[in-house]
Amino acid sequence: MMKLFNKLKKTIILIVTLSIGMPLCAFNEKYSYSKGPFFGKNIYPLFLIHQHLPGTEAAIKLPGAFTLYNTIYYSQAFSVYALKRDESGNIAPAERSVDFESFVFESGFSYAINKNFEIGGIWRIISYYGGFLDAFTQNWHELFGFPNAGRELVPQNEVVIDLRTNNGIDITLNHESVGFGDIDLWGKYRFFGNRYIDSAFQFGIKLPTGNLQQVTGSEAPDFTCGFLLDVYPIKYVSLFFQTGVVVPLNSIVPAQYRPYPMFNGLAAIEVSPVRFFSIMAQMNIRTSPVTGNNKVKNNLGIMADKVGSVQTNLLVGVVFQYKQWRFQIYFEEDTFTNMGTDYTVCGSVSTKIKTF
8 A cells, every 4th residue: 555655646746747847848948949139230321330239149059159140231211301392382302311222241250258258240341322122112102102201202213311410520422332331349248147047248349440421430439338138938938138338439539520429229029939940029229329400200290300319120030040050031120210221121141160
């Protein structure tokens, strides 16, 4: 009888252990399906010429490995200061603030020195051109009854960047251009991690290899620091939060262009139904480096500074991961404040190479 009781007790303990333990297996033990937030750069000219946190995860999953990145961005932007009417009541030709298409190629690396420290660098080539999709975009809007925002009132396939600021100079470009952008260097120190969260401190410096004449750089270094937090409630869902500050050197020392320090924020949710595939939605928030005197109505119906508003960009896309290869593609649009490109499409591939 005692043997039967002991067997029954062991069976009950086993059942209870499995019933509790199996759900807990869904929680991350450094084996979550997390692939990190979208790694990328904001392509709107006011932010492209400055550094910001690139969108790395706090965790360091493969110490002693190099990661190599190649990324391409396509974006289109169109915006006017105001639509005015002439003496006859007809809408006059619009005064554009931005009107361009852009391709940006970006390449970079990072190296995980150990499980807590990683360094990296990114360089890029930036192109602005008149494009070929103006007519398509205008016809698309007319077909579905969407507003054209003044596209029909200006010549098509031109480059116009006319961002008027109170910060020493206006940021302008009126011709097609290709040039090297600034180089971003960054480091990351992971100071805490367990099965449910990872947290890290990130810092960076921008080397001014671009120039303002081509709208590829700010012609001064930027210094960046921020805090990263990854949360893994279950292995199929990951949450990412980042906050940071960018301090341009020319916001401190006398210079012709005097931008303001900027705040960066990021919040993302990643859903991974299987290990190799994720769907992600990410919100990037940035304060502007400049202010201006022109107010326009944004998507919230609020009259706001055309160049000085907070940027609120929504990124939606997918990530694939196969062994040490990672592929991402996302669509980005400024959702509320019209402080960004009409849309940006980003595709990126990266691979890890173990050194020890």
